[in-house]
Amino acid sequence: MPTASWNGAVIAQSDDTVVVEGNHYFPAESVDPAVLEDSATQTICPWKGTASYKTLVVDGARNPDAAWFYPDPKSAAAEIKGRFAFWKGVTVA
Template sequence: MPTASWNGVVIAQANDDQVEIVENNVYFPPSSVKREYLQPSSHTSRCPWKGLASYYTLNVNGKVNENAAWYYPEPSEKAAQIKDHIAFWRGVEVQR
C-alpha cells in the first residue's frame, strides 16, 4: 500500500490500484491525502509534457516543508490520468 509520510506523520495512503506512477513518482488520488497538512502555495513549475504544476506546502506538527507536494490541476491530454493527484518530494518518504 503506497504511503507518504513526513515528520513522523502519514500524509497520504492509498491502494496500489488507486495511485498513478509517472516518471517514478507516486501520484496519490486527492481523496487519499490528509488535507489538514496541506497549505496552498503560489509556486508553479512547468513540465514539457504534463503541463503546469501547482504546489502545496506541508505543515505537520508545527514543522513546515515548503512546496513539498505538487499536482496538475489541468494536465495535458497525455497526463490526464494524474489530474489533481498529488505527488511528494523534499524529504517526504514515499513507500510503494
C-alpha cells in the same frame, strides 16, 4: 499499500496510485487536507503542463512546496489529474 509520510505523520495512503517518472501520484481524497497549505509556486513541464504546489505543515514544521499536482494536465498526462505527488524528504513506501 503506498504510503507517503513526513515528520512522523502519514500524509497520504492509497492502493490507487499512478506512477509517472518514478513518482507515486495519490488521489486527492487520500491526502490528509489538514497538512496542506497553499503555495503560489508553479512550474511548467513540457508534456504534463503547469504544476501547482502545496506546503506540508506537520506539528508546526513546514516543508515548502513538498507536494505538487497538475490541476489541468495536458492530455498526455490526463491520468494524474486530481492527484498529488511528493518530494523534499517525503518518504513513499
